Amino acid sequence: MSLINRAFAVKADQEDALASFRNRFFIADPKMIYLDGNSLGMLPAHTSACINDVVENEWGTGLIRSWNSHWYTRSQQIAAKLAPIVGARPDEVIIADSTSVNLFKLAFAALQHNKNRKTIVSDELNFPSDLYVLQGLASLMGEGYQLKLVKSANGIDIDQYELEQHIDENTALVSLSHVLFKSAYMYDMAQVTRIAQQKGALVLWDLSHAAGAVLVNLNRCHADLAIGCTYKYLNGGPGSLAYLYVRKDLQAQLQSPIWGWFGQENPFAFDLDYQPAKRIERFLAGTPPVLSLSAIEPALDLLIEAGMDQLRQKSIALSSYLLDLFYKYLQPLGFKLQSPADAGSRGSHISISHPEAYRICRALIHKNTGSRVVIPDFREPDVIRLGIAPLYNSWCDIYDAVSEIKDITQNRWFEKFPQSKETVT
Numbered sequence: 001m002s003l004i005n006r007a008f009a010v011k012a013d014q015e016d017a018l019a020s021f022r023n024r025f026f027i028a029d030p031k032m033i034y035l036d037g038n039s040l041g042m043l044p045a046h047t048s049a050c051i052n053d054v055v056e057n058e059w060g061t062g063l064i065r066s067w068n069s070h071w072y073t074r075s076q077q078i079a080a081k082l083a084p085i086v087g088a089r090p091d092e093v094i095i096a097d098s099t100s101v102n103l104f105k106l107a108f109a110a111l112q113h114n115k116n117r118k119t120i121v122s123d124e125l126n127f128p129s130d131l132y133v134l135q136g137l138a139s140l141m142g143e144g145y146q147l148k149l150v151k152s153a154n155g156i157d158i159d160q161y162e163l164e165q166h167i168d169e170n171t172a173l174v175s176l177s178h179v180l181f182k183s184a185y186m187y188d189m190a191q192v193t194r195i196a197q198q199k200g201a202l203v204l205w206d207l208s209h210a211a212g213a214v215l216v217n218l219n220r221c222h223a224d225l226a227i228g229c230t231y232k233y234l235n236g237g238p239g240s241l242a243y244l245y246v247r248k249d250l251q252a253q254l255q256s257p258i259w260g261w262f263g264q265e266n267p268f269a270f271d272l273d274y275q276p277a278k279r280i281e282r283f284l285a286g287t288p289p290v291l292s293l294s295a296i297e298p299a300l301d302l303l304i305e306a307g308m309d310q311l312r313q314k315s316i317a318l319s320s321y322l323l324d325l326f327y328k329y330l331q332p333l334g335f336k337l338q339s340p341a342d343a344g345s346r347g348s349h350i351s352i353s354h355p356e357a358y359r360i361c362r363a364l365i366h367k368n369t370g371s372r373v374v375i376p377d378f379r380e381p382d383v384i385r386l387g388i389a390p391l392y393n394s395w396c397d398i399y400d401a402v403s404e405i406k407d408i409t410q411n412r413w414f415e416k417f418p419q420s421k422e423t424v425t
């Protein structure tokens with residue numbers, strides 16, 4: 001059976017051992033194709049009931065008593081579920097704050113630790129918020145501190161040799177995204193970590209586009225530090241709390257710049273002097289938003305049940321299928337591939353570019369253009385990202401989405417949409 005007809009996709013879905021996980025999500029429109037799980041994961045069907053229970057029983061009935069019975073250790077409890085997904089020990093991960101704030105906390109701690117070195121190395125394809133935080137930190141640290149960015153030759157990947165050249169005896173910290181947000185290029189975490197550590201630098205990995213999408217093993221890579229969000233492939237909900245990881249043997253040597261009471265050795269002693277907790281809790285600051293925190297657990301349970309090995313296999317199979325269809329149907333229409341062609345150095349989304357990418361995106365999302373709604377996302381200046389979330393995306397999703405992109409482009413249906421951009425793309 002040809003790869004290129006829909007019957008192939010239907011059959012592949014029938015044989016997919018993970019197919020039933022799609023029904024564990026809230027589906028408002030069964031015909032809609034959601035390819036933006038790399039920006040905001042879908043709502044697990046069970047989450048509403050969990051949150052409702054937290055609201056009515058834990059908050060409404062339990063009131064303040066629920067701090068002892070449920071809430072005080074919830075961050076640790078969820079971290080323990082997340083730890084195996086990123087290849088860490090439960091006592092090396094904590095759920096707290098946002099990714100940007102966690103980056104600041106850990107990058108600051110790393111600079112304090114490597115005080116005789118004043119350079120931070122990152123790359124020009126890193127997520128802008130990460131670069132802003134690092135710029136701000138370098139400026140706050142003062143005289144001599146600087147952020148050096150490794151350039152990309154093609155806008156898709158970073159040459160590892162080029163990166164190596166930037167790391168020297170003045171590098172305090174190398175801060176990179178494991179999977180790049182635009183192209184989905186994936187660094188070799190083990191190798192980069194080794195190179196940086198050999199030169200005496202600490203390495204901080206942003207796992208936002210990696211956790212839940214690819215196999216991450218922080219312990220096996222002997223990674224120093226990591227952060228990431230829980231609202232993309234981890235499906236924790238809009239703006240859900242982020243996480244941070246500090247390798248066990250580094251914990252006692254590093255200190256958070258925010259000395260809040262949740263990071264104090266004994267918060268309820270109400271001591272007047274700050275004494276940092278001995279363990280990972282020292283990187284907490286203040287009271288977590290319990291409602292949002294509670295939405296992360298049911299989402300992680302689904303990932304754990306499906307298994308990361310199986311999910312990664314399905315992600316590679318779906319993205320390879322998407323590439324086959326891309327070469328056959330979209331490349332001839334002027335689309336260019338903006339992701340690595342090799343699955344081994346690619347995360348779980350595929351980026352393609354086209355001069356009319358923005359209007360094509362608008363047409364895909366609009367319900368009266370084409371035969372169904374497809375939700376990808378657009379990234380400046382001309383990139384469409386097609387996110388593949390193996391927990392709920394199907395072969396038919398991929399086939400039908402490519403058909404829609406092809407029809408909209410070939411028939412120029414995008415022309416009825418304006419060029420002007422909406423606030424959130």
Ligand SMILES: *Cc1c(COP(=O)(O)O)cnc(C)c1O
Nearest residue numbers: 098099100127177181206208229
């Ligand atoms: C999504 C993402 C973030 C998000 O940061 P917030 O503080 O949650 O807004 C940070 N870094 C990377 C690499 C991301 O992909």
